[in-house]
Amino acid sequence: MRIGLTGGIGSGKSTVARALVARGGALLVDTDAISRALTLPGGGAMPAIQAKFGAAFVTADGSLDRAAMRALAFQDPAARLALEAILHPMIGDETARQAALAAPGQRIVFDVPLLVESGRWRRQVDRVIVVDCRETTQVDRVIARSGLTADAVRAILAQQATRTQRRAAADAVIYNDGITLDRLQDEVDALLRSPLF
Structure with missing residues (x-):
């Protein structure tokens, strides 16, 4: 099964990707990491x-x-x-x-930050998982890890699909806001046991 994984900056998508590999035995193809390596x-x-x-x-x-x-x-x-x-x-x-x-x-998990924005990725995968959280949480997380200003983070968010657009493209949504890492991993486990996956 080919799974597309996406979410806005600071949503926790990379954490979910690691859990899909560690707990579900998936092969991860990280398009952001590929892009970084190319540059x-x-x-x-x-x-x-x-x-x-x-x-x-x-x-x-x-x-x-x-x-x-x-x-x-x-x-x-x-x-x-x-x-x-x-x-x-x-x-x-x-x-x-x-x-x-x-x-x-x-399972192959394609970690694609701009999956919804690209338009073509939805046709290349069997299922789409969206990692979602509040925009304020995204801003706080990105500031903490990158040192960018809140305005800079909001400018990045403005270039990405909205939460509503991403959720509309999803076969499953993991809401990663106000929960522990253990609870997030439980959410991944539950998803992998579901008939969809």
């Missing part, structure tokens, strides 16, 4: 990114200057589309390569 020093996307956007978007160690690119992408939709045109085919190729490593009968 590290020596990453496959860096030559094309430097050629398109210039050295101002490359750090001294040869990786993508994420802060500079984030600022540009928020201000200039054409720049965001140009970056996606470089990254998405490479991410797609690596996603397919990793998914092919699944054992027969093993």
